[in-house]
Amino acid sequence: MSRPGFVLSVDAQTPPLVVFQGEKVLLERLPFETSVLYPPDALPGIPSLDAAIEHALDAPVDSEPLGVLLARGSRVTIVFEDLSQPITSRTAPDVRQRVIEHVLERAAAAGVDDVELIAATGLRRRLTAHDLQRVLGERVYASFAPDHVRSHDAEDEALVSVGELADGTPIEVNGRVASSDLVISVRLATAVGNEGAAAVATKLIGARTARARGAFAARGGAGTDRAGSTARDPFDDLVDSIGERARVFTVDVTLTPEPTGPASAFLSKREREWSITDRALSAGLQAATRILPKRARVGLAQVSGVGYGVTSVVAGRPSSVHPLTEAFLAQQQVGQFDNPADVALFGIPNPGSIGSSLNPVTAAALGLGQIFNGQAAEPVVRAGGTAIFYHPLTPWFHPLYDPAYIDFFAEVLSRGTDPAAISTDFEEKFAADPWYRHVYQTSYANHALHPFHAWYSAAPAIEHLGEVIFVGGDHESTRRLGFKSATTLTDALEMASDSVGLHPSITYVHGAPVSISEVS
């Protein structure tokens, strides 16, 4: 059991606290009596990963051992998490590679020849050959490339219908997956308290299904994430098997919530407990941030994040494994805190594995996702309160990955930010545009629906909050997103005083958010 999280009340003795702001790391003095929510310390990593994986595969939960499920001549598809989860190590092989190697060794021993590896990308961009090599390792990649390792294609013509959504839209999934005898899904979970949907099929659906499932109307407006809708999710039938043939065997790996590399570990420590080395590293980081140009600062995050520790490996029947993983992850949440505050502060870093700045739409969705899917189980800010985020919101978009985001930002958000209006006026146009489809299928662009779903995922939080202020945010792009920008925290609090008064209660959620929630 690791040290539990706690709430610190800022007083005169409290040192400046670490706040992430894009590629910068600030040390901010917060107003007195601000409550600082520290998450529990990371659980210790597993010392011998190989032994843990072997044990998980040979003694799975509610399932025969993997070796028994694999039969000579069977059709096997290995589905793995894509880059929405971080590359877990820059020096040693990625955890996905370690698990997949064990799986393939058993498949080879059982005499399986028909193996294919598919990245469960949902509507995200395809993985480049380099990405695939980083995730799978050179040996696995070389054994299956170029024909038997690929990313899921939501616009593929060979999708297979395996059910129906509530509105009658067929659930179309990847043809290879549906026609397999055994689907082995390798999943990583860093998101605190939330592994995502139980069914891996949600990341292997076609664009039509994804559009109906992610439509703003289907989300039911605000607060559905935590409220738990009573309607039955048709994907519940696709947890343990996909279609009539494919049986799913899952391997869930949970990671420590934050990178545990020696260079960046101090960022998740409590500031009062910093050693001399930590202080020196912090001073070095501050100096580097001041001196280096922006591009180089992005690289700095790449160097400092070294690796994630693995805290558990569980394999078996997905419907039995998923609750275990969720319960395990819930231990890492901040359990109790006082009443929801008037003002909540959040720092938003650039996730190290992305290797470039976040575009403003993704950054806003990531930040607002913290309200309902953050470190704490409940929103830390009251309804109608103010959320203050630290992010520059620079209007920069990756030219290869984000063509749809560029147009979404320039054409759609400039007309209005209401998700319901956006959904009726623009979604069809983007979804039907052959150019976006072309760059999604042949280049490495995110699907045209991706920015829409990102924006819809932020909608419940925007509705919950009275005001959203970005400290250090680019004035124009913050305005376009419908938020306000402030230069400093003091300014932001001054701006918020109209709605929350001059002496609001403030909560700062310490540490980095861990995932871009719920955007497939």
Place this chain on the structure above:
Amino acid sequence: MPRLAMRLAVTPSVHGLEYVTEAKGPFIFVANHPSALDEALVRDALADVAPRLVSVAVDPRRGIRGLLDRALSLRSATRLAALLASGTSVLLFAERTHPDDGTLGEFDLGAAALGIRTGVPIVPVTLQGTFRALPPWRTSALPGRPRVAVVFARPIHAGRGAELSAVTGSIVKAITAGLAEETLGWYGALRSQADQTELPREDGAAADWRRVWQATATPAGHARRRVWR
């Protein structure tokens, strides 16, 4: 210095090092020995994992290295067991003879015996492409920094009472699979081993020149992508 020279001469890649880094040492590394580059390559790969590493070849070495081996009595199993007990890892080139044609020789049972006696995990190591990079008739490596690979297999834990020949068999199996990776790919090598099909090992009866020819052939695949055809 030899490591720097080696890095300038060839392009090494290392696979499977994570099997070793997670466990605690010491280890007995058992490798094939096709060329003079081998020791430097393995030492380079293991620089962080096993900084204290003693290497011994079953086929006695000549010259000063041979005298040094004898002076330190490195060829005695008792001495090696004492070294392992003190935390020093051992690298054994366990082929009885050192064939000058790049093929895999017959393995000595000594490595397995040492593993059984001391209980230290045995790690089979395959050296790929080193014969092609530095064949015995050359004094320096081929120009163009040829690719070589050091492939570590999963450690074999030989407890007391394990069969000598069985442990040696699994070492040879792992090294043969490592060599087959070059032509069949990683999964292909695993599959053919599971099917007990004949791995493309050089035929012992074939003429010497054919074996050398095969061992120095440019491997298929990994072709550089061309813009102009």
